[in-house]
Amino acid sequence: MRLVWFFAAAMVLGAQTAAPPRSAARPVPRPSAESSSYKDLKYPPLQPPPTPNIQCSTLANGLKVCLWEDHELPLVDGLALVRAGDIFDPADKIGLAGIAGLLMRTGGIEGRTAEQIDDLLDNTASRLDVRVSEGHTAVVFSALKENADQVLGIFKAMLTAPAFRQDKIEPVKSQLRNIIARRNDDSRAIARRELGTLIYGPENPYGWRPEYATIDRIQRDDIQAFWQRYFFPANMLVAVRGDFDAAAMKLKIEALFADWTVKQEPVKDVPQPSASPAVGVHLAMRSGMNRTFFAMGEQGGQLKDPDYAAVAIANAVVGGGPRSRLFQQIRAKGIDDAEITAGWDAGLDHPGLLEITADMKPRSVIPVVLAIREEMERVRSSERS
């Protein structure tokens, strides 16, 4: 994202220096506020953002630690990023990573219940949360400086000694069932979700999703085993930013995690999704709707692609926001009830999604599709201005 931004900004600057130097050559007095145009403004060069002083190292047990000393506010914020996310779910127990993450937070730690932890955190206005995404689990904390040690202690225990109390498993499962029960409420979400499944295939971790049955099968042993397999020092990065002395903080984290010496086989990437499926149109019918949503797409790129920046910029030109070509194209055709966006998401370890989504009145579906096709032809065959 940062990369895209950087290139986009460079293009704007380039365009300005290349413009005819009409206004620059005129030695006119500064126009008054009444008459001034943005075209007459001159901007001093932009100072490059400072590089923050982030120090990274690897501890003896393999744990990577990155520290950023920042004294502006008396806060200490940090996270542990673990290579353990939804894509590592077993095929018959989809939802396991999500449940394990939630249960780390709500299932207590050795010697303390989750309720005791909640009280402790809330009393000191601290925060501690577990977030599970496609490829990673993040344990995130935020503490006022004077409570940082206390919160770091709980943070460490949550990562290395979660209790996964049996009586907390059912509430977590019902939370997930709740999400399944409501996932068809939003019609727009249906189109996007199904597109992902169609493109990656229902048998691939990038395409599948939890169902009641896969959640029902998950037992405490599975959760424990998942944690044991993925939560080990060499599979984790701890990053902390805030009001501390970096050298002292490093010693503190080293001491805190010194007794955690578990070793596991390195985590391998999951199987790559197979090639995109054959071209097709798939419909989800729902009565009583006054809008139609569609999503179309194919497999996109990866962050490591040499073309990443070029494609990201092309995507911004074609489909990023109200000035994008797609948007302009449908407006120019007089279709004013449609919203359209194109996204090109580059995956870290797998092809992301190239996706065009639109939301319109049913009568506009065909004109919108035709406009998209026209624009795609134009991108493929003609000029890049």
Next chain:
Amino acid sequence: MKASYVAAGLGLAYILYAQNVPDFEKRVTEFTLSNGLHFIVAERHDWPVVSFHTVVKVGSVDDTPGETGLAYLVERVAFKGTETVGTKDWPSEKKALETVEEAYDRLEAERNKGPRAEEGRLLMLQMQVKMAIEHAQSTGDPQEYSRILQENGASGLTAATSADNTDYHYSLPANRVELWFLMESQRLLHPVFRGFYRERQTVLDEYEVQPPGNAQRQFLANFAAAAYAAEPYRNPTVGWPSDVAALRIPAAKRFFDKYYTPGNMVMAIVGDVQAAEVRRLAERYFGPLPARPAPPPVHTVDPPQPGPKSALVVSKGPGLLAVGFKRPDQYDRDDIIFDVLQILLANGRSGLLYKHLVQDRRVAAAAQVVSSFPGGRYPTLFTFLLTPALGRTADDNERALDEVLARLMTQLLAPEELARAKAQARAGVLRRLADNAELARILADSYAAYGDWHKLYGSLNDLNAVTAADVQRVAVRCFDPKSRTKAVAVREIQ
């Protein structure tokens, strides 16, 4: 064990007040132009970026009967350009816009005849309005204004209307500060409400969006309409559709002239800027705005509520329960205690509602509290919004809520409960200071609400003085069954 937590909470309070806030004050400069426009500047030179936040003290509460939704619609067209930005040719666009209004006047004149209006003539006049609007649209480019900003690196471009305020915000690279001054002053000096009728249609279309997209919004609109008898807080910010359909540019212009005046706005600028430079640019660009009289406040207030009210909302969305109690406006001396109550009830997993309704009774999936709904400038509602867990009813939730409220009214808070709420309030402010855009927002909001941004930490001071007896007293005063309104959303059987 418990005692040490209390100490930690109080210690924290002291540190926050004594250390950070005065330090922070040194970076803040403020000044008022002779036309009454107020600026607040906080210098923060870590990164070469600057955030701008304009608050206009006008919201849907200022919409007059028959013109609800006007504040929101004015906001929606306020980034659509000026006489020089966003036009293909101003004289012909101006003429095209005038033609629209003339055609519209003729249509309204015919409509006003009521049953004597001629149907054929109405159809013809409607067609003329439609064609005039389409022609006017072809003469302007409503996206140009925001496109210029985006091409210069603007991010977070947002505008929002609430019951009390209208906010405009974005951030720019630090070398483009002057662009904000130019664009912001020009849209106040020479606004063109370009694309007004298209935006009006979009607002009307939003009413048709399927649940759950707007189920909660529609539910809360029904709740507010049930709770308030006379106060304009009863009207939804987006307006009532039949009002919105009749809104026109001349009314929008009158509204803009009345409320978008220098004395009724505040602008906060936070980031890599020099206060002296900001002042120079402010004089140059915003100096030409003429001073105008202060707009009148709303004088309509609800008469005392004669007894509990309730509304049943049949919806395609999920089940919901809203319960509200009348409370005084934000200038009341107990205002801070309502904030403490809100935090106590709904902040974090140890919030009293989360503990009792979500964790222990398992009747709710989520529990939120809004201490003043929908706004705070006028007498308002302390509001609970509860989402029943699967298989549980609104009644289950209401009973459990009443148990929590009864406890607050009959028992004093434990010292650690109060200390926790205070610590969370302070930490909440502190965390928001970290971000330029958030800081600009709270500086401008505090000034807009109270006429003094210091209220931001003045209230931290007030907070320190709140006692358990205060909380009980306010709970008894507020949670009076007579001033209660509840709304229940039940899912339509399909």
